[in-house]
Amino acid sequence: MEVALAIVIGVLYAGGLYLMMRRNLIQLIIGLGLLSHGANLLIFTAGGLRKGGAPILAEGEKAFSALPADPLPQALILTAIVISFAVTAFALVLFLRTYQTLGTDDVDAMKETDT
Amino acid sequence: MFTLLTFCFAAALLAPWLHRRLPAYAGAVLALAPASVFIWLFFQLPAVMHGHPVEQSFLWVEGLDLEFALRLDGLSLLFALLISGIGTLILFYTQGYFKGHPQQGRFLMYIIAFMTSMLGVVLSDHLLLVFIFWELTSFTSYLLIGFNHEKEAARTAALQAMLVTVLGGLFLLVGSILLAQAAGTWRISEIIQRGAEIQAHxxxxxxxxxxxxxxxxxxxxxxxxxxxxxxxxxxxxxSAYLHSSTMVKAGIYLLARLHPALGGTEEWAAILIPIGTITFLLGAVMAIGQTVLKRLLAYTTVSALGAMILLLGLGTPYTIKAMMGFVLAHALYKATLFMIAGGITHETGGETSIDKLGGLRKAMPISFACALLAGLSMGGFPPFLGFVAKETWLHALGDYPLLMIATMIGGAAYVLVGFSIGWRPFMGEMPAGLHAHEMPPAMRVGPIILAVACLGLAFFAGTTGHTLIEPAASAIAGTPLKVHLHLWAGFNKYLVISLATLAIGIGFYRARPLWLNLAQRMAGWARFGPDATYQKLFASILKFAAWQTRLLQTGHLRHYIRYIVLATTVLVFTAFLRAGGLHKLEGLTPLTVRTGALAVLMILATVATVHSKSRLRSILSMGVVGYCMALLFTFFGAPDLAMTQLVIETLTVILMALAFYHLPSFRHSSSVRTHAIDLTIAIGGGVVVTLLVLAALDVQTPTPISDYYLEHSYTKAHGRNVVNVILVDFRALDTLGEITVLTLAALGAGALLKLRPKKKEDRP
Amino acid sequence: MTSLILRTATRYMFPPLLVFSIYLLLRGHHLPGGGFVGGLTAGSAFALYALSFSVAAARKLLRIDPFDMIATGLFIALISGLPPLLSGEAFLTGIWWEIPIRPSVTVSLGTPIIFDIGVYLVVLGVLLSLVFLLAEEE
Structure with a gap:
């Protein structure tokens, strides 16, 4: 299982990186999205996969009888998902504005504008 | 001592303010700071003389074992007296030299800061503390050399001095750390007692x-x-202060300080003696061909420093005594001559060449007297301190005939230089068009006192030797030495040699036009010298920087991503291999059909996302990846994640669709070659990540932090959903940070969209 | 984008979605849910409304500006961290009160729930400001 997920993560990274090296702005954003999926899955897998159920204590119990899934990576990923959404949205707005200002969405043509 | 150092630094900070308040007397008022140090040091003299150093220390940085340890022994005392004494006079001199100069306050600040740093170097008893003050002197010296920063030559020279000395400082730092390790302590006073231990290390x-x-x-x-x-x-x-009597002597001081620990070995002699001799002769010979007042003095300073290293390298009790005597004599006459040289240039409206000066004796009688006294001391004429020093020096070299000859040549050059400054500008006829007048009183104080000292200390040679030289020489030697200086040591062969040197020197001076002629012919050789090497090195570093900037900083975002990914991939992969590659994977969860199918689906969706030429298909495929992630989260006990992922994925697709409405479809494509390169790099990155995940599975922390959360979630935080409890209770501060990031993203996006370059239609 | 079916559906779906989001928020401490998911669900409800009717209508329905909502949320989250300071504990340490409703039933209320409400408001505000801004773009 872990091996399969590791391969999936590698594919997500490769796809994300490849798209980020393209010339179209939109592909860059999509690449960013794939990359953040890959990163989240990486944390999830590296944190250890357990089939013990959700880390939620059943009503009336004071302690877990069996070891549940690790809650820490979950908490990390939860915020990471929301943040990467905000970052993607920000990147979208940034590129939209760039496109409107420069009149191009070709990353290569944005070379001389940083002055 | 700490109080005095703080007081001096405070004086430096006050200088610009004080100069605004009291433009005419700022120098004199500020001179109180070094003067008080000088007086305090003076009162420590008896105790130090009898071998009771003054010590003070407190812990500064605990983790670094850094103590602010100060220690005043004989060696420190002599240097500190010179620094504070000449410093006081220099401040007076500055007041006259920079009279009416708007930037005088800035200069005073720099020079007092420098003085304090220099005092710090000689007073510190901790190797790191020495280094800190050492670098401070380099830095303040940079500011002082570049004081006339509107002149390019000044900037270049300042940078050069800084680069050279700071580079040396780095070597010193490494050396100090190694030394402290070898000795097992940072305290210099302890290090110098472990000489045998260090030399065997x-x-x-x-x-x-x-x-x-x-x-x-x-x-x-x-x-x-x-x-x-x-x-x-x-x-x-x-120049008079830094480059004659203080900063340049820091190196001498340090080697003298560490002599008991490092000196007396064959290696020590093999390094110091040749370098010292070469520098001594080179400086002397180069000085002969100079015509500019200050450069003449600068080269003899180089030469004198070489002589000190040479004497220190020999390391016998005699040479050490001779060295300290020479340090004292040199500081006195060199500072005087520098001040006179500056005075001449100042009072003649900027004339710097001795060959264009003459007949100044009538216009500047006091300067003439001082210059003559100092010049004679420099040449080593009796009855001056320079003579006493030189005789001790010759005496000490008694067993080294070759070095004796070298000393004679160098000594003759000193006579030439002494005459060139103390005699030549003042005698003969005044060239037409040259106007001069005497230096103002403030500038006269220093030269007068120092010139009189050149003469006076020679008459009290015995006392000087006993009170000043003896404790210093004992500190260098590491054992108590007796110093007996005599103005008149009786008629012996050293007196003959000394007098012969004077005669040769006068002959040299007579033949000066010949030397100048020769120097001009040799000028071409300079391009093989170290200065030219430095210039070439400097230029090639700049060229290299420009080249690699052009290569790496293309301005193309895609190239930057390439470099980053490539570098990370290579580095991580190397680390991975060095760590032993993949271990045997154990305890894996078995692959079920549904998760296997999900993994295949995700891979396919990713490929579709990358491959698709249509924007909509591309984002929808990415959405599929996201939904698969959500499913995966439900399989492995993460319902919160699944819910969040589901909603976010939907919103992302909506948001992208909204934005793409305004953006064009994929139009630009790269060449096949670029595609191939990028694909290779990207796949390389992916493979490394896969390996990394597999390697991470082997990492097992003994007790994961999450056990604590699982255990205490309900009992302490009243929550059954551990993930949520972590977010809002255990790690609430992190979450607070995260919602702040969210806020910033929204504000940034809002600012980008609302602040338009072109006004189309303003929303209320 | 403004089809009749979508509008009608939205009109019926909007109130339950909003209620569901608050339910998610409040139950989050014991069951899956919480401020993040709750805020996102409420945000989706408003986004749906904005898409099926208009951004202006959605803004009107929301009453307050999304940015004000973000500020309020951050403020609430910050405030919720202050009470423990009074009793000398670290910032943001959870404090709980047992409130008896009937002799046998008590409800636990704590500062973490207030903090979660702050998170809810920030997430909702951020989401809506982004969606509204992009949708309003010419």
Whole structure:
């Protein structure tokens, strides 16, 4: 299982990186999205996969009888998902504005504008 | 001592303010700071003389074992007296030299800060503390040399001096650390008692070489001597102070200080004696061909520093005594001559060449007297301190006939230079068009006192030797020495040699036009010298920087991503291999059909996302990846994640669709070659990540932090959903940070969209 | 984008979605849910409304500006961290009160729930400001 997920993560990274090296702005954003999926899955897998159920204590119990899934990576990923959404949205707005200002969405043509 | 140092630094900070308040007397008022140090030191003299150093220390940085340890022994005392005494006079001189100069306050600040740093160097008893003050002197010296920063030559010289000395400082730092390790302590007073231990240590030679490089750069030894003559771009008060009597002696001081620990070995002699001799002769010979007042003095300073290193390298009790005597004599006459040289240039409206000066004796009688006294002391004429020093020196070299000959040649050059400054500008006829007048009183004080000291201390040679030289020499030797200086040591062969040197020197002076002619012919050789090497090195570093910037900083975002990914991939992969590659994977969860199918689906969706030429298909495929992630989260006990992922994925697709409405479809494509390169790099990155995940599975922390959360979630935080409890209770501060990031993203996006470059239609 | 079916559906779906989001928020401490998911669900409800009717209508329905909502949320989250300071504990340490409703039933109320409400408001505000801004773009 872990091996399969590791391969999936590698594919997500490769796809994300490849798209980020393209010339179209939109592909860059999509690449960013794939990359953040890959990163989240990486944390999830590296944190250890357990089939013990959700880390939620059943009503009336004071302690877990069996070891549940690790809650820490979950908490990390939860915020990471929301943040990467905000970052993607920000990147979208940034590129939209760039496109409107420069009149191009070709990353290569944005070379001389940083002055 | 700490109080005095703080007081002096405070004086430096006050200088600009004080100068605004009291433009005419700022120098004199500020001179109170070094003067009080001088007086305090003076009162410590009896105790130190009898071998009771003054000590003070407190812990400064605990983790670094850094103590603010100060220690005043004989060696420190002599140097500190010179620094504070000449410093006081220099401040007076500055007041006259920079009279009416708007930037005088700035200069005073720099020079007092420098003085304090220099005091710190000689007073510190902790190697790191020495280094800190050492670097501070380099830094303040940079500011002083570059004081006239509107002149390019001044900026270049300042940078050169800084680069050379700071580079040396780095060597010194490494050397100090090694030394402290070898000795097992940072305290210099303890290190110098463990000489045998250090010299037997495996790192002895590297330590010696590193510390020598540090000292040689600072003290302008061959081949690092070139920065000192160039540093004459500094205003004269700075040259007189830094480049004659104080900063350049820091290297001498350090080697003298560490002599009991490092000295007395064959290696020590093999490094110091040749370098010292070469520098001594080179400086003397180069000085002969100079015509500019300050450069003449600068080269003789280089030479004198070489002589000190040479004497220190020999390391016999005689040579050590001779060295300290010479340090004192040199500081007195060199500071005087520098001040006179600056005075001449100042009072004649900027004339710097001795060949264009003459007949100044009538216009500047007091300067003439001072210059003559100091010049004669420099030449080593009786009955001056220079004579006493030179005789002790010759005496000490009694067993080394070759070095004796070298000393005679150098000594003759000193006579020439002494006459060139103390005699030549004042005698003969005044060239037409030259106007001169006497220096103002403030500028006269220093030269008068120092010139009188050149003469006076010689008459009290015995006392001087006993009170000043003896404690210092004992500190260098590490054992108590007796010093007996005599103005008249009786008629012996050294007197004959000394007098013969004087005669040769006068002959040299007579033949000066010949030397100048020769120097001009040799000028072409300079391009093989260290200065030219430095210039070439400097230029090639700049060229290299420009080249690699052009290569890497293309301005294309895609190239930057390439470099980053490639570098990370290679580095991580190397680390992965060095860590032993993949271990045997154990305890894996078995692959079920549904998760397997999900994994395949995700891979396919990713490929579709990358491959698709249509924007909509591309984002929808990415959405599929996201939904698969959500499913995966439900399989492995993460319902919160699944819910969040589901909603976010939907919103992302909506948001992208909204934005793409305004953006064009994929139009630009790269060449096949670029695609191939990028694909290779990207796949390389992916493979490394896969390997990394597999390697991470083997990492097992003994007790994961999450156990604590699982255990205490309900009992302490009243929550059954551990993930949520972590977010809002255990790690609430992190979450607070995260919602702040969210806020910033929204604000940033809002600002980008609302602040338009072109006004289309303003929303309320 | 403004089809009749979508509008009608939205009109019926909007109130339950909003209620569901608050339910998610409040139950989050014991069951899956919480401020993040709750805020996102409420945000989706408003986004749906904005898409099926208009951004202006959605803004009107929301009453307050999304940015004000973000500020309020951050403020609430910050405030919720202050009470423990009074009793000398670290910032943001959870404090709980047992409130008896009937002799046998008590409800636990704590500062973490207030903090979660702050998170809810920030997430909702951020989401809506982004969606509204992009949708309003010419």
């Amino acid at each position: 495996a790192h002895y030679l590297p330590i010696l070489i590193l510390i020598c490089i540090g000292a040689f750069t600072k003290s302008a030894q061959f081949p690092f001597h070139f920065w000192l003559p160039n540093a004459m771009q500094a205003p004269t008060p700075a």
